[in-house]
Amino acid sequence: MPSDTHLRERTLRREELLRGNFLRVVRDVVELPDGGQASREYVVHPGAVMIVPLLDDGRLLMERQYRHAVAQVMTEFPAGKLDAGEEPLRAAMRELTEETGYTAREWARAGRLHPCIGYSDEFIEIWFARGLTPGRSQLDAGEFVEVIDATPDQLRDWCRDGTITDAKTLTGALWVQQVLAGAWNLDWQTPSSPP
CATH class of the missing domain: 3.90.79.10 (Nucleoside Triphosphate Pyrophosphohydrolase)
Known part of the structure:
Protein backbone atom coordinates (compact mmCIF):
# COMPACT_ATOMS: atom_id res chain seq x y z
CA MET A 1 0.00 0.00 0.00
CA PRO A 2 1.47 3.41 -0.94
CA SER A 3 2.03 6.14 1.66
CA ASP A 4 -1.00 8.28 2.42
CA THR A 5 0.69 11.18 4.23
CA HIS A 6 -0.08 13.52 1.30
CA LEU A 7 -3.83 12.98 1.94
CA ARG A 8 -3.97 13.29 5.74
CA GLU A 9 -5.51 16.16 7.67
CA ARG A 10 -4.35 17.30 11.12
CA THR A 11 -6.88 18.38 13.77
CA LEU A 12 -6.11 21.84 15.15
CA ARG A 13 -9.08 22.26 17.50
CA ARG A 14 -12.46 20.74 18.36
CA GLU A 15 -15.77 22.22 19.44
CA GLU A 16 -18.64 20.14 20.80
CA LEU A 17 -21.90 21.14 19.10
CA LEU A 18 -24.28 18.66 20.74
CA ARG A 19 -24.14 16.05 23.47
CA GLY A 20 -27.10 13.67 23.56
CA ASN A 21 -27.80 10.50 25.51
CA PHE A 22 -26.25 8.37 22.77
CA LEU A 23 -24.35 10.57 20.30
CA ARG A 24 -22.19 13.68 20.20
CA VAL A 25 -21.71 16.09 17.32
CA VAL A 26 -18.40 17.93 17.01
CA ARG A 27 -16.78 20.43 14.68
CA ASP A 28 -13.04 20.07 14.08
CA VAL A 29 -10.88 22.69 12.44
CA VAL A 30 -8.25 20.82 10.43
CA GLU A 31 -5.09 21.65 8.57
CA LEU A 32 -5.33 20.36 5.01
CA PRO A 33 -2.48 18.63 3.18
CA ASP A 34 -1.78 21.87 1.27
CA GLY A 35 -1.55 23.92 4.50
CA GLY A 36 -5.02 25.45 4.26
CA GLN A 37 -7.73 25.03 6.87
CA ALA A 38 -11.26 23.62 6.78
CA SER A 39 -13.96 22.60 9.25
CA ARG A 40 -15.32 19.07 9.60
CA GLU A 41 -18.59 18.37 11.41
CA TYR A 42 -19.36 14.79 12.36
CA VAL A 43 -21.13 12.46 14.76
CA VAL A 44 -19.01 10.74 17.42
CA HIS A 45 -20.34 7.20 17.92
CA PRO A 46 -19.30 4.58 20.53
CA GLY A 47 -19.09 1.77 17.96
Whole structure:
Protein backbone atom coordinates (compact mmCIF):
# COMPACT_ATOMS: atom_id res chain seq x y z
CA MET A 1 0.00 0.00 0.00
CA PRO A 2 1.47 3.41 -0.94
CA SER A 3 2.03 6.14 1.66
CA ASP A 4 -1.00 8.28 2.42
CA THR A 5 0.69 11.18 4.23
CA HIS A 6 -0.08 13.52 1.30
CA LEU A 7 -3.83 12.98 1.94
CA ARG A 8 -3.97 13.29 5.74
CA GLU A 9 -5.51 16.16 7.67
CA ARG A 10 -4.35 17.30 11.12
CA THR A 11 -6.88 18.38 13.77
CA LEU A 12 -6.11 21.84 15.15
CA ARG A 13 -9.08 22.26 17.50
CA ARG A 14 -12.46 20.74 18.36
CA GLU A 15 -15.77 22.22 19.44
CA GLU A 16 -18.64 20.14 20.80
CA LEU A 17 -21.90 21.14 19.10
CA LEU A 18 -24.28 18.66 20.74
CA ARG A 19 -24.14 16.05 23.47
CA GLY A 20 -27.10 13.67 23.56
CA ASN A 21 -27.80 10.50 25.51
CA PHE A 22 -26.25 8.37 22.77
CA LEU A 23 -24.35 10.57 20.30
CA ARG A 24 -22.19 13.68 20.20
CA VAL A 25 -21.71 16.09 17.32
CA VAL A 26 -18.40 17.93 17.01
CA ARG A 27 -16.78 20.43 14.68
CA ASP A 28 -13.04 20.07 14.08
CA VAL A 29 -10.88 22.69 12.44
CA VAL A 30 -8.25 20.82 10.43
CA GLU A 31 -5.09 21.65 8.57
CA LEU A 32 -5.33 20.36 5.01
CA PRO A 33 -2.48 18.63 3.18
CA ASP A 34 -1.78 21.87 1.27
CA GLY A 35 -1.55 23.92 4.50
CA GLY A 36 -5.02 25.45 4.26
CA GLN A 37 -7.73 25.03 6.87
CA ALA A 38 -11.26 23.62 6.78
CA SER A 39 -13.96 22.60 9.25
CA ARG A 40 -15.32 19.07 9.60
CA GLU A 41 -18.59 18.37 11.41
CA TYR A 42 -19.36 14.79 12.36
CA VAL A 43 -21.13 12.46 14.76
CA VAL A 44 -19.01 10.74 17.42
CA HIS A 45 -20.34 7.20 17.92
CA PRO A 46 -19.30 4.58 20.53
CA GLY A 47 -19.09 1.77 17.96
CA ALA A 48 -21.38 -1.19 17.40
CA VAL A 49 -21.62 -4.86 16.51
CA MET A 50 -23.71 -6.75 13.97
CA ILE A 51 -24.38 -10.47 14.20
CA VAL A 52 -24.96 -12.87 11.29
CA PRO A 53 -26.70 -15.79 13.08
CA LEU A 54 -26.59 -19.09 11.15
CA LEU A 55 -29.29 -21.60 12.01
CA ASP A 56 -28.39 -25.30 11.78
CA ASP A 57 -30.65 -25.79 8.72
CA GLY A 58 -28.85 -23.07 6.72
CA ARG A 59 -31.35 -20.29 7.31
CA LEU A 60 -30.30 -16.93 8.73
CA LEU A 61 -31.81 -15.32 11.81
CA MET A 62 -32.87 -11.73 11.11
CA GLU A 63 -35.18 -9.13 12.55
CA ARG A 64 -37.62 -6.44 11.58
CA GLN A 65 -37.67 -3.18 13.51
CA TYR A 66 -39.12 0.29 13.05
CA ARG A 67 -36.34 2.86 12.57
CA HIS A 68 -37.53 6.36 13.38
CA ALA A 69 -34.83 8.24 11.42
CA VAL A 70 -36.05 6.73 8.13
CA ALA A 71 -39.67 6.28 9.28
CA GLN A 72 -40.00 2.66 8.20
CA VAL A 73 -39.71 -0.93 9.34
CA MET A 74 -36.31 -2.28 8.31
CA THR A 75 -35.26 -5.89 7.78
CA GLU A 76 -31.78 -6.33 9.20
CA PHE A 77 -29.32 -8.50 11.05
CA PRO A 78 -29.29 -8.11 14.85
CA ALA A 79 -27.02 -5.30 15.97
CA GLY A 80 -26.37 -2.86 18.77
CA LYS A 81 -23.95 -0.36 20.20
CA LEU A 82 -20.97 -1.12 22.39
CA ASP A 83 -21.32 -0.21 26.05
CA ALA A 84 -18.42 1.77 27.55
CA GLY A 85 -15.34 -0.48 27.78
CA GLU A 86 -17.17 -3.49 26.34
CA GLU A 87 -15.28 -5.94 24.11
CA PRO A 88 -16.95 -6.44 20.70
CA LEU A 89 -17.44 -10.21 21.11
CA ARG A 90 -19.15 -9.72 24.48
CA ALA A 91 -21.35 -7.03 22.93
CA ALA A 92 -22.27 -9.37 20.06
CA MET A 93 -23.15 -12.15 22.49
CA ARG A 94 -25.23 -9.76 24.60
CA GLU A 95 -27.05 -8.20 21.64
CA LEU A 96 -27.92 -11.57 20.07
CA THR A 97 -29.55 -12.71 23.30
CA GLU A 98 -31.23 -9.40 24.11
CA GLU A 99 -32.76 -8.93 20.67
CA THR A 100 -33.53 -12.50 19.56
CA GLY A 101 -33.37 -14.66 22.69
CA TYR A 102 -30.81 -16.94 21.02
CA THR A 103 -27.39 -17.86 22.33
CA ALA A 104 -24.59 -19.23 20.18
CA ARG A 105 -21.99 -21.93 20.84
CA GLU A 106 -19.44 -20.62 18.31
CA TRP A 107 -18.45 -17.16 17.11
CA ALA A 108 -16.24 -15.81 14.33
CA ARG A 109 -15.21 -12.21 13.68
CA ALA A 110 -15.65 -11.36 10.02
CA GLY A 111 -14.44 -7.78 9.87
CA ARG A 112 -15.26 -4.13 10.42
CA LEU A 113 -17.31 -1.66 8.43
CA HIS A 114 -17.69 2.11 8.56
CA PRO A 115 -21.30 2.79 7.51
CA CYS A 116 -21.23 6.57 7.08
CA ILE A 117 -17.67 7.89 6.70
CA GLY A 118 -18.77 11.28 5.43
CA TYR A 119 -20.33 12.36 8.73
CA SER A 120 -19.58 9.85 11.51
CA ASP A 121 -16.68 7.94 13.07
CA GLU A 122 -19.00 4.95 13.67
CA PHE A 123 -17.61 1.47 13.12
CA ILE A 124 -19.46 -1.84 13.25
CA GLU A 125 -17.73 -5.11 14.06
CA ILE A 126 -19.24 -8.01 12.06
CA TRP A 127 -19.63 -11.34 13.88
CA PHE A 128 -20.98 -14.68 12.68
CA ALA A 129 -22.69 -16.97 15.21
CA ARG A 130 -23.61 -20.65 14.91
CA GLY A 131 -24.75 -23.48 17.13
CA LEU A 132 -27.78 -21.40 18.08
CA THR A 133 -30.08 -22.25 20.98
CA PRO A 134 -33.41 -20.42 21.31
CA GLY A 135 -34.44 -18.62 24.46
CA ARG A 136 -36.30 -15.50 25.59
CA SER A 137 -35.38 -12.10 24.24
CA GLN A 138 -34.55 -9.35 26.73
CA LEU A 139 -35.55 -6.21 24.84
CA ASP A 140 -34.90 -2.78 26.31
CA ALA A 141 -37.90 -0.71 27.37
CA GLY A 142 -39.39 0.88 24.27
CA GLU A 143 -37.70 -1.61 21.92
CA PHE A 144 -39.95 -3.68 19.63
CA VAL A 145 -38.35 -6.33 17.42
CA GLU A 146 -39.85 -9.10 15.29
CA VAL A 147 -37.46 -12.04 14.86
CA ILE A 148 -37.65 -13.74 11.46
CA ASP A 149 -35.58 -16.20 9.45
CA ALA A 150 -34.54 -16.18 5.82
CA THR A 151 -32.71 -18.45 3.43
CA PRO A 152 -29.53 -17.10 1.83
CA ASP A 153 -31.48 -16.87 -1.45
CA GLN A 154 -34.20 -14.79 0.22
CA LEU A 155 -31.54 -12.51 1.70
CA ARG A 156 -29.99 -12.04 -1.74
CA ASP A 157 -33.40 -11.30 -3.30
CA TRP A 158 -34.31 -8.80 -0.56
CA CYS A 159 -31.02 -6.98 -1.14
CA ARG A 160 -31.67 -6.83 -4.87
CA ASP A 161 -35.34 -5.76 -4.74
CA GLY A 162 -34.85 -3.05 -2.12
CA THR A 163 -36.53 -4.82 0.80
CA ILE A 164 -33.16 -4.50 2.55
CA THR A 165 -31.48 -1.10 2.27
CA ASP A 166 -29.65 -1.06 5.60
CA ALA A 167 -25.90 -0.69 4.89
CA LYS A 168 -24.72 -3.07 7.61
CA THR A 169 -27.11 -5.80 6.47
CA LEU A 170 -26.07 -5.33 2.83
CA THR A 171 -22.45 -5.77 3.96
CA GLY A 172 -23.49 -8.83 5.99
CA ALA A 173 -25.14 -10.27 2.88
CA LEU A 174 -21.85 -9.93 0.99
CA TRP A 175 -20.08 -11.79 3.79
CA VAL A 176 -22.75 -14.52 3.81
CA GLN A 177 -22.38 -14.98 0.05
CA GLN A 178 -18.59 -15.22 0.20
CA VAL A 179 -18.48 -17.48 3.27
CA LEU A 180 -21.07 -19.90 1.87
CA ALA A 181 -19.19 -19.99 -1.45
CA GLY A 182 -15.99 -20.91 0.41
CA ALA A 183 -14.20 -17.79 -0.85
CA TRP A 184 -13.78 -16.18 2.60
CA ASN A 185 -12.89 -18.26 5.64
CA LEU A 186 -13.87 -17.61 9.23
CA ASP A 187 -11.87 -18.45 12.36
CA TRP A 188 -14.49 -19.95 14.67
CA GLN A 189 -14.04 -19.85 18.46
CA THR A 190 -15.98 -21.09 21.44
CA PRO A 191 -16.09 -18.38 24.13
CA SER A 192 -15.38 -19.63 27.63
CA SER A 193 -18.33 -17.89 29.31
CA PRO A 194 -21.56 -16.12 28.42
CA PRO A 195 -21.68 -12.30 28.48
